[in-house]
Amino acid sequence: MRTRFKNAETSYIATSKTNFTLVFLFITIFLTMGAAKADEKAKQVVDSVILAYGGDKLTKLKSLRVVDKTQSFSYGQSSMAGDIDNELNQTSVTLDLQNQRIEYRRVRGDKAHFTIEHQLFDGNQGLSIDHSMRTVEQNKGITYLNADRNQHLNLDTALVLLLLKQREQAQYTGTQYYRGELHDKLSFQAEGYPKMTLLVNQHSGYVGKMMQAHWLAGQFFNYHFSDMQQTKGIYYAGHTYVSGDNKPLELTVSRKVEFNLDTTHSFTQPAGYAVKEQPIDFSQLKATKLADNIYLAGSNWGFSVFIDTGEYFAAAGGYFQLTQRFEAVKKLANVDKPLKYLVVSHHHSDHLSGMKEAAALGASFITVKEHIGAIRESAGVELPDNRFVTIDEKGAFADGKLQVLDFASSHSNHNLLTYFTDAKLLFSADLFASHQATGAPRATKALIDVKAKLVDAGFKVSHFAAAHSGRVLTAADFHQSIASFTPQVCPKGWQICHD
Numbered sequence: 001m002r003t004r005f006k007n008a009e010t011s012y013i014a015t016s017k018t019n020f021t022l023v024f025l026f027i028t029i030f031l032t033m034g035a036a037k038a039d040e041k042a043k044q045v046v047d048s049v050i051l052a053y054g055g056d057k058l059t060k061l062k063s064l065r066v067v068d069k070t071q072s073f074s075y076g077q078s079s080m081a082g083d084i085d086n087e088l089n090q091t092s093v094t095l096d097l098q099n100q101r102i103e104y105r106r107v108r109g110d111k112a113h114f115t116i117e118h119q120l121f122d123g124n125q126g127l128s129i130d131h132s133m134r135t136v137e138q139n140k141g142i143t144y145l146n147a148d149r150n151q152h153l154n155l156d157t158a159l160v161l162l163l164l165k166q167r168e169q170a171q172y173t174g175t176q177y178y179r180g181e182l183h184d185k186l187s188f189q190a191e192g193y194p195k196m197t198l199l200v201n202q203h204s205g206y207v208g209k210m211m212q213a214h215w216l217a218g219q220f221f222n223y224h225f226s227d228m229q230q231t232k233g234i235y236y237a238g239h240t241y242v243s244g245d246n247k248p249l250e251l252t253v254s255r256k257v258e259f260n261l262d263t264t265h266s267f268t269q270p271a272g273y274a275v276k277e278q279p280i281d282f283s284q285l286k287a288t289k290l291a292d293n294i295y296l297a298g299s300n301w302g303f304s305v306f307i308d309t310g311e312y313f314a315a316a317g318g319y320f321q322l323t324q325r326f327e328a329v330k331k332l333a334n335v336d337k338p339l340k341y342l343v344v345s346h347h348h349s350d351h352l353s354g355m356k357e358a359a360a361l362g363a364s365f366i367t368v369k370e371h372i373g374a375i376r377e378s379a380g381v382e383l384p385d386n387r388f389v390t391i392d393e394k395g396a397f398a399d400g401k402l403q404v405l406d407f408a409s410s411h412s413n414h415n416l417l418t419y420f421t422d423a424k425l426l427f428s429a430d431l432f433a434s435h436q437a438t439g440a441p442r443a444t445k446a447l448i449d450v451k452a453k454l455v456d457a458g459f460k461v462s463h464f465a466a467a468h469s470g471r472v473l474t475a476a477d478f479h480q481s482i483a484s485f486t487p488q489v490c491p492k493g494w495q496i497c498h499d
């Protein structure tokens with residue numbers, strides 16, 4: 001605020017008359033005094049928060065661990081279109097505040113079926129650890145701030161620690177009632193984080209709520225804190241509820257917090273694990289010819305396969321930037337034909353992010369009747385019924401050059417597999433993909449079911465393309481993945497898989 005005024009003042013003096021300058025200076029001083037007052041108030045509130053959360057004990061805190069059992073709600077990624085899935089998660093976040101190290105463990109699912117995620121930043125590098133494959137991957141994208149996918153924001157004490165560092169920059173923005181009690185509003189922006197606004201209870205000094213801008217304009221992520229607890233004289237909320245875009249997102253079922261714990265072994269990688277090769281760089285959009293009239297195009301996590309049928313193109317893979325991929329393919333093939341069909345793999349929001357483009361390109365959507373609503377919603381334009389071609393179990397198009405199979409798994413009740421008959425190429429989404437240059441990816445149980453489905457359909461697949469990767473896997477990779485399938489095991493010493 002003050003900086004902005006200073007700049008305006010400088011340019012004004014240079015171009016205008018003295019009396020106006022005096023008026024302007026007066027306004028500037030007045031506003032500066034107001035801002036200074038607000039800043040003093042901000043510091044007072046920050047101090048009251050620090051005191052409420054443990055004072056010296058908090059400011060001298062060396063490490064903390066928060067183990068949460070949470071229920072989360074999955075929008076746009078449910079197994080059935082039109083429904084909202086509920087997911088059980090157990091997370092453990094260990095923070096070494098002195099050396100800026102972090103470890104994140106996540107167990108998703110229940111004891112019978114779970115997946116594991118393990119990431120850490122050891123002070124120098126970010127690591128992603130795969131306990132099933134017994135590999136460690138160095139990942140430049142993993143930092144002290146994001147290794148835990150921002151799970152630490154669910155703990156009010158962690159927010160107070162961020163606030164503590166921003167004491168001089170925090171802004172007081174008035175008061176607000178929350179749960180019937182008057183709260184002070186503090187806004188601050190810690191480095192590497194979006195701007196946060198805290199509601200601080202005037203009576204207790206506890207943070208009742210944190211708000212962060214949502215990516216949808218005018219919407220917020222709201223973190224609600226309640227059930228205050230204390231360990232070793234440091235305070236924390238026993239319960240956190242997160243909402244966003246006016247929908248419930250996550251809530252704590254149980255929470256365990258430790259302060260100043262022994263972190264000697266928390267940030268080291270497991271012994272005997274192989275270092276995983278660096279992933280292929282897919283950052284640039286690229287189109288490649290895979291076989292006669294068959295093209296693969298994409299970048300990052302969004303790929304499509306196109307077939308030139310003679311009269312028109314048909315494609316599978318509906319990620320955003322579909323138009324760019326199509327243009328790249330037409331340029332490579334040196335032809336200009338319309339996109340007549342797009343096979344929509346399933347109803348998950350990321351795979352529908354190119355629907356608007358497909359609609360604009362004039363394509364008809366090959367799908368199941370259950371997904372028409374989600375496609376229409378994602379396209380955001382009026383689409384007449386004749387733009388949808390539904391299949392029941394299976395369908396064949398372009399004189400059998402393109403065949404589609406409906407496959408059901410826990411990921412999606414309907415996930416369409418697209419088979420390009422002449423090239424013996426299968427395109428799938430969220431089932432079989434790798435960003436590594438070599439080696440077969442880890443199989444899920446669903447992949448074994450895919451194999452049975454392909455055998456049943458009589459498809460003799462020699463190559464596998466995927467919505468999320470530009471690497472085309474081979475039949476040998478597919479068989480290798482299935483042969484080395486092992487159910488997820490709980491890593492040694494991980495209590496959270498058993499709780």
Ligand SMILES: [Zn+2]
Nearest residue numbers: 346348411430
């Ligand atoms: Zn999906």
